[in-house]
Amino acid sequence: MQLLLLNQAYAFEKKEVGDKIHFALQDVVQKIYRDNKTNLPINNQIKKVTEDYYIVNVDDVFEAEVLEYYLKTEFQKVKLDVDFEYAIYDCASDEMMYGSYISSNVEQSEKCENCFEKKEGLIYYFAIRFPQLKYSLIGSLGQYWFFTGILLLVLVIYVYSVFQLLRQKKYAELQTDFINNMTHEFKTPLASILIASNYTQNQPEIKNNPKLSKYTDIIITQSQKLNQHIERILTVAKGDGKWIELDKKPIALKEMIELIKENVLLKTNKQSAISIEIPVQQKVMADEFHFYNTLFNLIENAIKYSGDSPEILIQTTETAKGLDISIADNGPGIEKIHIENVFDKFYRVPREDKKDIEGFGIGLSYVKKIIDLHYWKIKLENNLKGGLTVFISVPKKDCI
Incomplete structure (x- = not known):
């Protein structure tokens, strides 16, 4: 449809320019007859050979300087700003005598003196061509080309x-x-x-x-x-499936984290110290299964990356926006250039290879997925004295 519209706009513009040329040349002929004080013949004196080439049968004597002046004047009247060149038939030599190339730009195209052909049966006539007419038509459709x-x-x-x-x-x-x-x-x-x-x-x-x-x-x-x-x-x-639906219900934070603590300590051979500073009555609205897995992953990672004697501190802080759950460890932390990428699937922070820190880099991506599904926020920060702290921000609507 757009190409059809563009084609119609081009055809309309071509017709409009053709009409301007025809009326301007007609006025030029009338002025020549007026100067010669002769009657203008009724027959059509302007013949369109091609889109950019016209033959005008004046059928009366005229001068080249006068013709050029009239052409410039009439084209300006109809606001036709295109380059043109003309040639006049000389009956003495039976040849087309090239006139001039009229350009609105400083840089003009090359003249084409051999582009004008004689028209048999005519004596007083001139030919005019518009070498840049096609480009001018295309350029005039700027907004159509843009769209x-x-x-x-x-x-x-x-x-x-x-x-x-x-x-x-x-x-x-x-x-x-x-x-x-x-x-x-x-x-x-x-x-x-x-x-x-x-x-x-x-x-x-x-x-x-x-x-x-x-x-x-x-x-x-x-x-x-x-x-x-x-x-x-x-x-x-x-x-990762979009079909997953959370089954939110009130969950006692301390009770769940105590259970996670027992299970994590059973899996590790390290002498780990896990401190839980959470009020007994504190609860949040969350999906029990996925929230358990999320905290389990975070606490297990805290122990896994904290050396031989992990010290983990889990606590909550009430804020104006809700509740912050923090899990702090005494490990080496994570460089800033890696913190933004740790939640990407299969991304692993470069570390010394050890059997107890093997993995596929998918635990934290799962954590981030569950946090996002709860419409919560999670972030990581390096501690000033060493170690890493994970913050989970729970909005007020999910705090009990």
């Missing part, structure tokens, strides 16, 4: 967005396939390994052989660790 350009830009952006959406859809399907395959291909054989290992561990032959018992413990421990990684990946993958 057409904007439309094409929007169209390109739209098509690009559609391709991106299709690509994301493809990735989502791959992710779904990945989850399904992982559930079937990993968890099924892993469950079989754990069942067989637990059965084997209880056999008298294994219990009485320290080496075999040690190897069996390694199999069970590593299988359990692999199972935890798989569960975490599945949890994060499922948490």
Whole structure:
């Protein structure tokens, strides 16, 4: 539709310019007859050969200087600001005598003296051509070109967005396939390994052989660790789904964190000290399952990255906007250049490789996802005396 509109605008502009040229040349002929004091013939004296080339049959004597003056004057009257050049037929030499090139610009195009052809059967006539007429017509449609350009830009952006959406859809399907395959291909054989290992561990032959018992413990421990990684990946993958809905209900903060403390201490071999400074009556409205996983991830990370003797302080602070839950550790902290990226999926802060800090970089991305779904805020800050503090800001509407 835009191209059709542009074409119609071009045709209208071309017709308007053609009419201006015709009327201007007609006035030039009338003035020549007026100067010669002769009667103007009725027949059409102006012939349009092409869009930019005209032949004017004056059928009376005229001078080149007078013709040029009249052409300039009449074109100015109709506000026709285009370059033109003309030639006059000389009956003595039977040739077209080139007149001049009239340009509104300082820099004019090259003359084309050979562009004028004789017209048989005429004696007193001149020819005029407009070499820049086509470019002038295109230039006069500036606003149409502008809107057409904007439309094409929007169209390109739209098509690009559609391709991106299709690509994301493809990735989502791959992710779904990945989850399904992982559930079937990993968890099924892993469950079989754990069942067989637990059965084997209880056999008298294994219990009485320290080496075999040690190897069996390694199999069970590593299988359990692999199972935890798989569960975490599945949890994060499922948490990305837009279909997830939170089941909010009142949760006693201290009671939940005490439970998390017990479970975390059972998993770690470190001599960890976890202090909880939270009023017993303090509650928040949250999804119990996901909020538990969120706090568990944060507290587990605090212990994991705090060296051999972790000291964790968990407390709440009431603010004008609601409640702040803070989890502070005595670890090395995180460099500023990495703090903004720690919530990105699969992003891991460069650290010394150790067995107790293995991971896929998906725990904090899950935490951020759950916090965002609650419409809460989370941020990380390095402590002045070392360590890192995680702040979860709960708005007043979710505080009880």
